[in-house]
Amino acid sequence: MNFLIKVAQTASLALGLAVFAWGTFQVTDARAEMVHESEIAYLDQRIEQAEIDRLIAGMEARVEAETKLLARALYGEYREGTAADRDLAWEMKFSAIYNRLQYEGDWSGDFTETMKWGCEREICQINALAFVGDEALLTDIGQEALAKASELIHALHYGPFEPLHAGHSWATAAAVVGNAYFAGKCQVAEGPGHLYFADCQTGT
Numbered sequence: 001m002n003f004l005i006k007v008a009q010t011a012s013l014a015l016g017l018a019v020f021a022w023g024t025f026q027v028t029d030a031r032a033e034m035v036h037e038s039e040i041a042y043l044d045q046r047i048e049q050a051e052i053d054r055l056i057a058g059m060e061a062r063v064e065a066e067t068k069l070l071a072r073a074l075y076g077e078y079r080e081g082t083a084a085d086r087d088l089a090w091e092m093k094f095s096a097i098y099n100r101l102q103y104e105g106d107w108s109g110d111f112t113e114t115m116k117w118g119c120e121r122e123i124c125q126i127n128a129l130a131f132v133g134d135e136a137l138l139t140d141i142g143q144e145a146l147a148k149a150s151e152l153i154h155a156l157h158y159g160p161f162e163p164l165h166a167g168h169s170w171a172t173a174a175a176v177v178g179n180a181y182f183a184g185k186c187q188v189a190e191g192p193g194h195l196y197f198a199d200c201q202t203g204t
Helices: 002-077 083-102 111-115 134-138 140-158
Strands: 169-171 185-191 194-199
Touching (some): 002 083, 002 111, 002 134, 002 140, 083 111, 083 140, 134 140
Antiparallel strands (some): 169 194
């Protein structure tokens, strides 16, 4: 009888230990799952942040490149007169470039492609880009153009920017004479050094 009692007690103890072990395993497994999920969430967050950092770095590089490109154009197109003259002339130039980006026709909606339109055929529409390099930006007026370009490019991407006129093309008064392109356009503004033109409205 005592033997049977001992067997029963042993079996009961073994069962208890098994239940305890199973419970411990379940708790440990649940904790491991929680740790695993936490690690996944952490990695997801790191990956998401890395992607954000990559996009920011890409945007910063793009803005820097566009700023230099615009500064070269501004410097080459007009660098005479007073600082106030240059500021106005450059904003009027950028207004025309901005209008080209909205134009449903010849130009691309991409800033760099629009700026370099025709350059692959060595007939840049923005003539200054054919002969003004980055070294020009090291001069006093070049630095002035770079600062203005930075202001304008940030306005382009982050807004707001309101163009000063509706024109998309410009030329000196002398260059307009006898030019077939401008013969088909209407003057919409005049600024330091240049006249600005847009497509003529129907009936104009």
